[in-house]
Amino acid sequence: xxxxxxxxxxxxxxxxxxxxxxxxxxxxxxxxxxxxxxxxxxxxxxxxxxxxxxxxxxxxxxxxxxxxxxxxxxxxxxxxxxxxxxxxxxxxxxxxxxxxxxxxxxxxxxxxxxxxxxxxxxxxxxxxxxxxxxxxxxxxxxxxxxxxxxxxxxxxxxxxxxxxxxxxxxxxxxxxxxxxxxxxxxxxxxxxxxxxxxxxxxxxxxxxxxxxxxxxxxxxxxxxxxxxxxxxxxxxxxxxxxxxxxxxxxxxxxxxxxxxxxxxxxxxxxxxxxxxxxxxxxxxxxxxxxxxxxxxxxxxxxxxxxxxxxxxxxxxxxxxxxxxx
Amino acid sequence: xxxxxxxxxxxxxxxxxxxxxxxxxxxxxxxxxxxxxxxxxxxxxxxxxxxxxxxxxxxxxxxxxxxxxxxxxxxxxxxxxxxxxxxxxxxxxxxxxxxxxxxxxxxxxxxxxxxxxxxxxxxxxxxxxxxxxxxxxxxxxxxxxxxxxxxxxxxxxxxxxxxxxxxxxxxxxxxxxxxxxxxxxxxxxxxxxxxxxxxxxxxxxxxxxxxxxxxxxxxxxxxxxxxxxxxxxxxxxxxxxxxxxxxxxxxxxxxxxxxxxxxxxxxxxxxxxxxxxxxxxxxxxxxxxxxxxxxxxxxxxxxxxxxxxxxxxxxxxxxxxxxxxxxxxxxxxxxxxxxxxxx
Amino acid sequence: xxxxxxxxxxxxxxxxxxxxxxxxxxxxxxxxxxxxxxxxxxxxxxxxxxxxxxxxxxxxxxxxxxxxxxxxxxxxxxxxxxxxxxxxxxxxxxxxxxxxxxxxxxxxxxxxxxxxxxxxxxxxxxxxxxxxxxxxxxxxxxxxxxxxxxxxxxxxxxxxxxxxxxxxxxxxxxxxxxxxxxxxxxxxxxxxxxxxxxxxxxxxxxxxxxxxxxxxxxxxxxxxxxxxxxxxxxxxxxxxxxxxxxxxxxxxxxxxxxxxxxxxxxxxxxxxxxxxxxxxxxxxxxxxxxxxxxxxxxxxxxxxxxxxxxxxxxxxxxxx
Numbered sequence: 001x002x003x004x005x006x007x008x009x010x011x012x013x014x015x016x017x018x019x020x021x022x023x024x025x026x027x028x029x030x031x032x033x034x035x036x037x038x039x040x041x042x043x044x045x046x047x048x049x050x051x052x053x054x055x056x057x058x059x060x061x062x063x064x065x066x067x068x069x070x071x072x073x074x075x076x077x078x079x080x081x082x083x084x085x086x087x088x089x090x091x092x093x094x095x096x097x098x099x100x101x102x103x104x105x106x107x108x109x110x111x112x113x114x115x116x117x118x119x120x121x122x123x124x125x126x127x128x129x130x131x132x133x134x135x136x137x138x139x140x141x142x143x144x145x146x147x148x149x150x151x152x153x154x155x156x157x158x159x160x161x162x163x164x165x166x167x168x169x170x171x172x173x174x175x176x177x178x179x180x181x182x183x184x185x186x187x188x189x190x191x192x193x194x195x196x197x198x199x200x201x202x203x204x205x206x207x208x209x210x211x212x213x214x215x216x217x218x219x220x221x222x223x224x225x226x227x228x229x230x231x232x233x234x235x236x237x238x239x240x241x242x243x244x245x246x247x248x249x250x251x252x253x254x255x256x257x258x259x260x261x262x263x264x265x266x267x268x269x270x271x272x273x274x275x276x277x278x279x280x281x282x283x284x285x286x287x288x289x290x291x292x293x294x295x296x297x298x299x300x301x302x303x304x305x306x307x308x309x310x311x312x313x314x315x316x317x318x319x320x321x322x323x324x325x
Numbered sequence: 326x327x328x329x330x331x332x333x334x335x336x337x338x339x340x341x342x343x344x345x346x347x348x349x350x351x352x353x354x355x356x357x358x359x360x361x362x363x364x365x366x367x368x369x370x371x372x373x374x375x376x377x378x379x380x381x382x383x384x385x386x387x388x389x390x391x392x393x394x395x396x397x398x399x400x401x402x403x404x405x406x407x408x409x410x411x412x413x414x415x416x417x418x419x420x421x422x423x424x425x426x427x428x429x430x431x432x433x434x435x436x437x438x439x440x441x442x443x444x445x446x447x448x449x450x451x452x453x454x455x456x457x458x459x460x461x462x463x464x465x466x467x468x469x470x471x472x473x474x475x476x477x478x479x480x481x482x483x484x485x486x487x488x489x490x491x492x493x494x495x496x497x498x499x500x501x502x503x504x505x506x507x508x509x510x511x512x513x514x515x516x517x518x519x520x521x522x523x524x525x526x527x528x529x530x531x532x533x534x535x536x537x538x539x540x541x542x543x544x545x546x547x548x549x550x551x552x553x554x555x556x557x558x559x560x561x562x563x564x565x566x567x568x569x570x571x572x573x574x575x576x577x578x579x580x581x582x583x584x585x586x587x588x589x590x591x592x593x594x595x596x597x598x599x600x601x602x603x604x605x606x607x608x609x610x611x612x613x614x615x616x617x618x619x620x621x622x623x624x625x626x627x628x629x630x631x632x633x634x635x636x637x638x639x640x641x642x643x644x645x646x647x648x649x650x651x652x653x654x655x656x657x658x659x660x661x662x663x664x665x666x667x668x
Numbered sequence: 669x670x671x672x673x674x675x676x677x678x679x680x681x682x683x684x685x686x687x688x689x690x691x692x693x694x695x696x697x698x699x700x701x702x703x704x705x706x707x708x709x710x711x712x713x714x715x716x717x718x719x720x721x722x723x724x725x726x727x728x729x730x731x732x733x734x735x736x737x738x739x740x741x742x743x744x745x746x747x748x749x750x751x752x753x754x755x756x757x758x759x760x761x762x763x764x765x766x767x768x769x770x771x772x773x774x775x776x777x778x779x780x781x782x783x784x785x786x787x788x789x790x791x792x793x794x795x796x797x798x799x800x801x802x803x804x805x806x807x808x809x810x811x812x813x814x815x816x817x818x819x820x821x822x823x824x825x826x827x828x829x830x831x832x833x834x835x836x837x838x839x840x841x842x843x844x845x846x847x848x849x850x851x852x853x854x855x856x857x858x859x860x861x862x863x864x865x866x867x868x869x870x871x872x873x874x875x876x877x878x879x880x881x882x883x884x885x886x887x888x889x890x891x892x893x894x895x896x897x898x899x900x901x902x903x904x905x906x907x908x909x910x911x912x913x914x915x916x917x918x919x920x921x922x923x924x925x926x927x928x929x930x931x932x933x934x935x936x937x938x939x940x941x942x943x944x945x946x947x948x949x950x951x952x953x954x955x956x957x958x959x960x961x962x963x964x965x966x967x968x969x970x971x972x973x974x975x976x977x978x979x980x981x982x983x984x985x986x987x988x
Contacts (some may be wrong), residue, residue: 058892061793089894103889107907107982116903117893153983169893502685509926510944510963517948517956518693600811604930607813608945623817627934632821639821642814649809657805 003031003153004177005055010068012047012054012233015098022283024148026233026291029318032177037203037210039224039241041217045280046230048213049098052181056095057085066233073176091121094170095179096137099186100162104154110165111137111150117172140164140198143226160191162231179211184219199223217260221245226316230251232281232291249319251298252276273306290321299324335658339651346460350419353454354433354440354521359417361449364390366635367400369444377404385410389438396635408438444637446625456641459617460648462526462603466533466618470598471591473537479587482548486556487575500542507542515539516610518653529602529612531547536601542588551586555579582624585659586643592656598648602643619645675975679968687957691736695729734959745961746954750947757959758943763962764836766932766939770924770966773862777920782866782913785874786901787825789838792879800871807868812927816861816934829856832936844919858935859929865927866920873916874909875952910981918974922967929963 012025025047032038042048053059055070057077070077072093077085097103105113114133118124124132130150137149141164154162163183170178183199184192195221203210203223212224220227220241228238229250237250245261248254255276278295290296293303300322307320345352361367374383386409388402412432418426434440443452485496506514515536523529555578599619605611606620613621622641625631631638727735739746745755757817765801784800791797810818823831834854835847842850881887890904932941940959947955979985 056892058888070927078909086894086896089892095889095892097889097892099885102885103909104892105886105904106984107910108904113890116890116895116899120893120895120899155984164888333864498685501682502689505686505964505968506960507922507925507929507963509929510960513929513944513948514690514956514960516695517953518696521949521951602814603811603813608933612950623813626817627820629824632824639817642817645814646810649811650806652988653809655806 004034005032006071008069011066014063023209035206036211039220039227040213040228047233052179091173094175100166121173136168181213237319252292349457349461351455355451355454356417357458364449367445370441408434455617463619466601466602467595470533470537470593473534474540477546479543482545486549486552502541589659596652712864745958750950750952772859776863777866781870785871788875789878805867814866875908877935881905914977918971
């Protein structure tokens with residue numbers, strides 16, 4: 001498998017301030033190939049953002065990667081020193097955070113915030129960095145806006161423009177993998193469409209891989225090649241986007257997609273939005289069986305005591321469920 | 326639990342400190358003005374457990390002091406005379422509160438023995454006794470000043486926060502005038518208005534109250550902030566909507582929050598007013614001889630000979646630091662508790 | 669620009685208010701310089717009465733206040749009866765000395781506090797932070813008066829630097845450079861006392877301001893782009909924290925002026941402090957008034973400067 005990134009059995013836990021440990025990731029397996037877009041779908045609290053931060057090793061201080069491996073371009077990220085990691089961050093591996101309004105420094109010109117990334121990784125002089133930053137802005141902001149944008153401060157920009165600046169930061173050093181953590185969640189619908197258009201163009205270039213975290217299946221359908229669905233800190237099913245969206249196998253994914261992509265017409269009186277009964281498990285405890293067991297409509301006896309593990313691991317599509325052994 | 330332990334230590338330390346100062350007469354072996362003319366600048370008396378013959382004793386005793394026979398400065402212990410330390414001894418009468426007096430002291434030695442645990446000053450007065458009595462005045466000054474500042478501040482702050490509009494505007498603009506002066510300049514300016522010569526301690530404490538009255542601005546602004554935010558909070562709005570009177574809202578929703586703030590502010594203000602007393606007395610604008618305060622006890626520290634030879638006269642400075650440490654600690658503890666309550 | 673003008677007008681009104689209040693209070697105070705003069709047997713009661721008439725002591729206070737304001741505008745600040753000269757001529761050299769002291773101390777205190785606060789913020793919760801926090805807690809509990817007495821003791825013990833005054837005896841004949849060296853030696857003790865008295869307070873504030881910024885999402889994001897810690901601190905975190913640090917600057921000037929008053933008296937530095945004390949003891953109202961007013965001017969000016977700096981440093985405020 002010539003994968004760019006392989007995540008193998010990743011466990012992350014947080015130690016709470018009042019004692020108690022929160023298990024955010026409980027053995028995540030996934031891989032990303034060069035040039036492809038992997039979508040990650042999941043409810044809030046399923047561990048999507050923790051996964052993104054783990055990849056860059058920018059988790060908060062109370063978090064700990066307790067087990068597993070992350071192999072990126074043939075190197076295990078967990079064995080790199082902080083210094084080596086810093087050489088990768090922004091240069092080979094970059095992240096687009098959730099809220100562009102909060103992820104830009106309010107007292108720094110946006111152009112300078114892009115050149116700061118260039119400065120950290122490329123040895124070119126200040127003038128060339130500036131030209132480079134202006135070029136990226138020009139590319140991402142159509143019309144004449146790009147160049148004049150350099151001198152602007154974040155509060156002078158619209159949400160869409162701010163997000164383009166953040167994307168420009170991520171693209172600046174031409175990384176091979178970009179992790180976008182719900183890049184449109186903080187934007188309104190019209191701006192969201194604009195930003196998705198930017199991603200569509202970037203995808204068409206096929207020059208870099210993306211991990212696109214979202215809870216919106218329509219974004220997955222348009223932008224991703226493959227999808228991994230997370231539940232309670234595990235990837236329960238992954239496979240080609242089309243296959244997952246049309247023929248989901250895991251009972252949770254079936255239920256989730258039924259909620260998110262209502263097939264039936266809701267205008268019919270008496271029809272309710274579908275929900276999955278029950279709530280996700282308490283992340284402080286560890287269950288011996290399948291995490292989804294208490295809510296599962298297709299559960300069998302084994303599910304309570306034993307964890308199914310990954311089925312069909314060698315193929316492109318995998319599912320963690322005894323039904324597909 | 327270590328947090329709990331720390332709080333217990335803090336509270337017992339503060340309690341001990343305050344009791345020792347409030348009942349200075351009991352803890353001090355001598356009166357603050359009692360002179361021992363033959364023993365000026367005596368070093369702290371040593372407590373012994375072993376006598377000249379090398380025998381161990383179960384209870385500490387002291388020797389009396391003799392001036393050096395060769396005529397040089399300093400004293401030697403007269404090992405022939407031993408006076409055991411005694412607890413709850415009868416001594417000079419002292420005032421507890423108002424007309425009540427007592428004459429039992431915590432410790433002492435039988436006459437003609439002398440015990441100066443912190444040494445004596447140039448008149449042979451016991452430094453420990455002077456520190457305890459002096460601390461009482463300084464602490465009173467701190468508490469009185471802080472009470473004055475807080476009561477005026479709380480009253481005007483509640484008024485200002487509760488009746489917004491011109492009342493609020495007038496109070497807040499006036500507070501800006503008082504905040505436009507650096508604190509010590511304000512203290513001096515107020516002191517300049519009052520009579521220059523102070524006859525008694527009571528008169529001086531009255532000064533401190535006046536100073537406190539002038540320092541209302543900062544507490545008032547803090548209280549106003551609390552009142553405004555409490556008013557904005559929906560429980561108060563809901564209470565108004567249900568027809569609760571202004572008084573009810575004030576009494577049950579706003580005042581409980583202010584108490585905590587006042588306590589925290591008091592922990593900050595008391596040391597500040599102790600310092601006001603210390604500064605004024607140090608500069609000769611407060612209480613003067615023979616009455617000791619922590620301020621005028623620091624005056625000898627300006628003399629080179631004292632700094633070089635009579636180190637025990639610097640002990641009042643350490644007492645002051647100790648009091649400050651305790652109060653700072655209390656204020657950070659209170660603030661942390663306040664933060665936890667808020668969140 | 670409107671904001672700047674408004675701030676300026678506000679400062680002027682504030683100073684006028686302070687002057688009116690303190691003038692009213694001081695003139696209501698019992699005892700004045702003439703009472704002190706009357707105690708002097710060498711001055712006849714007639715002479716005192718003549719002086720009183722000359723200075724218009726018996727006029728109502730609004731009239732005297734108006735006279736005084738006019739005098740302030742001429743830079744005279746009234747006439748000092750005990751010094752027998754215009755207050756202005758007394759005031760300016762003293763004010764210059766106080767400003768020299770506080771300015772140097774401000775610079776030193778900030779030079780200590782900013783790096784220290786940053787190091788503590790970067791090591792939050794670890795032993796270096798706890799050690800630093802402990803030291804600042806102890807320094808914070810040492811009143812400036814005790815601090816300066818301790819330094820005085822150190823100076824007396826070691827004889828490393830002079831323990832008081834501004835120049836050595838006979839320094840008038842020295843060359844300029846020798847004189848500057850003499851002045852620098854005399855500055856060490858007061859500046860050190862002032863800076864050490866203020867720094868712990870600043871350190872705490874810098875630590876919390878920098879900590880808050882370091883936790884901000886935009887710095888997490890900058891870290892995610894592989895920007896090094898040193899660069900993050902001085903290029904990203906410091907400008908973002910500048911806002912609260914500049915507000916603190918205005919505040920710290922007030923604290924420094926207060927402390928300076930005390931330290932000047934103890935170390936006999938010829939600044940406003942000893943002048944005010946002497947004037948108080950002589951009941952020389954005009955001098956007291958002038959010093960109080962000048963301190964208010966310094967404080968208000970300090971805040972005004974901080975405000976302008978804020979305007980200059982924060983693009984969000986500039987936009988409003």
